[in-house]
Amino acid sequence: MLKIAIQKSGRLYEDSIKLLKECGIQLNNGNKQLKTVAENFPLEVYFLRDDDIPQYVFDGVADIGIVGENVLLEKAKDIDLVYRLGFGKCKLSIAVPKAMQYKSIDDLKGLKIATTYSNILQKYLKEKNSDAEIHEISGSVEIAPGIGLADAICDLVSSGSTLFTNGLKEVEVILKSEAVLTANKNLTEENKNILEKLLLRINAVKTAKNNKYIILNAPNHQLQNIENVLPGMKSPTVTPLATEGWSSVQSVVNENDFWEVIEKLKQFEAEGILVIPIEKMIV
Ligand code: ATP
Ligand code: MG
Secondary structure, eight states: OEEEEEESSSTTHHHHHHHHHHTTOOOSSOTTSSEEEOSSSSEEEEEEOGGGHHHHHHHTSSSEEEEEHHHHHHHTOSOEEEEEOSOSOEEEEEEEETTSOOSSGGGGTTOEEEESOHHHHHHHHHHTTOOOEEEEOSSOGGGTTTTTSOSEEEEEESSSHHHHHTTEEEEEEEEEEOEEEEEOTTOOHHHHHHHHHHHHHHHHHHHHHTEEEEEEEEEGGGHHHHHHHOOOSSSOEEEEOSSTTEEEEEEEEEGGGHHHHHHHHHHTTOEEEEEEEOSOOOO
């Protein structure tokens, strides 16, 4: 049985559970217990504080874990980053009081920066040849400048609204982070196999989310043009319609190209374009 550590509560909890569910893994007990066993997949789930997950994965208490890349880098344990999961996106940034004139990192010279990410910050300051001082605290970082504890902060930012309400502005982005799947380096053969199976499912879910299935009607004299904009998985599926001179075309389109493709299809006289979400996609 493969043991996975996920956050007990907090920003990554819901999305971690949702991912397992989309992978077809049923958990009957939520985070009210410390651990639970999946009903239909050889997986045991441990609910933990996110800060502890890298250590537990390193020690082999858990085989794999879902954690923010920010936590993974801060803890710097010798464990693998197996998969970027695409949720829990945020930045680790330096912010200063709004009124402060700020042009470059040199403006932090001799100033005190409060953070819970002292390892990442230290590395960053060293790379930038900055002699700013790090003041490590364990929480409520954003209020530090307001109460005279520090001149600046280094903390996680997503929308920036917390910074704004605390009279701060973001001045340096140190890291762009998202939730990642991390794994112990010495998994047993059996657990490696289970992880492979889990990754196949995660991949299918993620690939599906990045793609849309589209069906449209096209006049036959435009089919070649339409096929050129629609690569599909191999090539688009084309079926003649009952209406003389028209065909139905089906294909898969990547989210990134979506609007560009739709515009071109319209140019080539496509009609009745249906866009359908894909649940799983195994390529
Ligand atoms: P725990 O109780 O497990 O220690 P926590 O309070 O340390 O939880 P959360 O605030 O729940 O942690 O954040 C968990 C992770 O969510 C972060 O490490 C980060 O990767 C991600 N995250 C995404 N957006 C944000 C944000 N705006 N602020 C903080 N974390 C964010
Ligand atoms: Mg934490």
